[in-house]
Amino acid sequence: xxxxxxxxxxxxxxxxxxxxxxxxxxxxxxxxxxxxxxxxxxxxxxxxxxxxxxxxxxxxxxxxxxxxxxxxxxxxxxxxxxxxxxxxxxxxxxxxxxxxxxxxxxxxxxxxxxxxxxxxxxxxxxxxxxxxxxxxxxxxxxxxxxxxxxxxxxxxxxxxxxxxxxxxxxxxxxxxxxxxxxxxxxxxxxxxxxxxxxxxxxxxxxxxxxxxxxxxxxxxxxxxxxxxxxxxxxxxxxxxxxxxxxxxxxxxxxxxxxxxxxxxxxxxxxxxxxxxxxxxxxxxxxxxxxxxxxxxxxxxxxxxxxxxxxxxxxxxxxxxxxxxxxxxxxxxxxxxxxxxxxxxxxxxxxxxxxxxxxxxxxxxxxxxxxxxxxxxxxxxxxxxxxxxxxxxxxxxxxxx
Numbered sequence: 001x002x003x004x005x006x007x008x009x010x011x012x013x014x015x016x017x018x019x020x021x022x023x024x025x026x027x028x029x030x031x032x033x034x035x036x037x038x039x040x041x042x043x044x045x046x047x048x049x050x051x052x053x054x055x056x057x058x059x060x061x062x063x064x065x066x067x068x069x070x071x072x073x074x075x076x077x078x079x080x081x082x083x084x085x086x087x088x089x090x091x092x093x094x095x096x097x098x099x100x101x102x103x104x105x106x107x108x109x110x111x112x113x114x115x116x117x118x119x120x121x122x123x124x125x126x127x128x129x130x131x132x133x134x135x136x137x138x139x140x141x142x143x144x145x146x147x148x149x150x151x152x153x154x155x156x157x158x159x160x161x162x163x164x165x166x167x168x169x170x171x172x173x174x175x176x177x178x179x180x181x182x183x184x185x186x187x188x189x190x191x192x193x194x195x196x197x198x199x200x201x202x203x204x205x206x207x208x209x210x211x212x213x214x215x216x217x218x219x220x221x222x223x224x225x226x227x228x229x230x231x232x233x234x235x236x237x238x239x240x241x242x243x244x245x246x247x248x249x250x251x252x253x254x255x256x257x258x259x260x261x262x263x264x265x266x267x268x269x270x271x272x273x274x275x276x277x278x279x280x281x282x283x284x285x286x287x288x289x290x291x292x293x294x295x296x297x298x299x300x301x302x303x304x305x306x307x308x309x310x311x312x313x314x315x316x317x318x319x320x321x322x323x324x325x326x327x328x329x330x331x332x333x334x335x336x337x338x339x340x341x342x343x344x345x346x347x348x349x350x351x352x353x354x355x356x357x358x359x360x361x362x363x364x365x366x367x368x369x370x371x372x373x374x375x376x377x378x379x380x381x382x383x384x385x386x387x388x389x390x391x392x393x394x395x396x397x398x399x400x
Contacts, residue, residue: 119155119229123220126189216283246274246276250272273311287316290318325343
């Protein structure tokens with residue numbers, strides 16, 4: 001408290017009229033009241049523009065709650081809650097983070113594209129996921145098959161950001177030295193930075209492996225059936241493709257407690273454009289270049305598959321196409337199902353070996369009829385959550 005406010009003040013002299021009223025005291029109180037009113041008015045005038053200035057980024061975003069809705073409900077929270085790492089005033093200009101004019105790689109494989117591969121598979125992995133990378137190297141991306149069975153037409157690399165743990169970063173240096181299959185870029189490897197990771201992939205490929213015919217993006221919890229993928233690609237007649245598991249009419253999640261929450265200041269449309277599940281998609285390198293150039297002028301959205309194969313594809317006038325061999329739904333560990341699947345999702349390190357053995361067990365016969373456990377789906381506001389989209393099983397796929 002201001003010490004001057006504790007000092008005694010001289011009150012005006014008191015005069016008493018014939019009616020016994022106290023004129024001096026009444027006059028002082030009136031002046032005090034008038035001063036308080038004027039001060040309140042001044043503060044109010046200062047407060048109103050300051051409040052609206054601070055709130056303006058949300059002014060067109062918030063939903064007006066109905067009279068029956070409590071002030072603290074989820075709809076009101078969704079209109080103002082900010083995404084960790086991407087608050088409303090954080091720049092979403094990709095050039096700020098990607099630095100397109102510079103080489104930003106910390107680690108990069110040497111000679112991986114000296115002989116241009118037919119297919120380059122980039123596997124997005126977390127810094128700490130050494131076990132998952134080892135399982136992939138020992139199964140569907142093992143070196144013998146890459147060098148011999150596929151006649152050096154398929155190359156793989158793991159894409160990582162950096163960790164704030166120097167010990168983990170040092171282990172990545174050792175891993176890169178041993179396997180020569182690590183691309184590490186200068187951004188912190190967090191969930192909400194996955195879009196930066198995918199755009200870094202596009203940058204690295206267009207700079208270092210632009211002569212490859214096809215690029216596949218996938219994750220380290222995916223099993224990829226390379227022979228079937230090669231067969232699929234060689235049967236395509238289009239010069240340029242963007243192929244995967246198509247998601248249609250998905251609506252942004254506006255619950256701030258949800259892992260895939262999308263605040264309206266990052267995306268204000270009612271639905272996402274059609275896009276491919278980020279669990280696995282493949283594109284011609286010409287498309288990769290177009291998506292990269294589109295990303296440099298498209299405000300960032302933290303959901304990488306929506307951003308790259310939806311928003312950037314829309315800007316580049318590229319149409320994502322569905323193929324039933326790709327799926328974001330976990331499949332049964334059934335060799336007859338897996339042999340007809342290009343991608344299998346949510347595969348941990350131990351199951352990676354199980355699937356590899358089953359797929360390659362020639363003693364297990366399968367009928368000529370293609371077996372699959374994947375029924376057509378359509379997105380819905382109700383049903384089971386599968387990431388940041390919700391779907392329910394239908395007999396007809398309404399994706400077009």
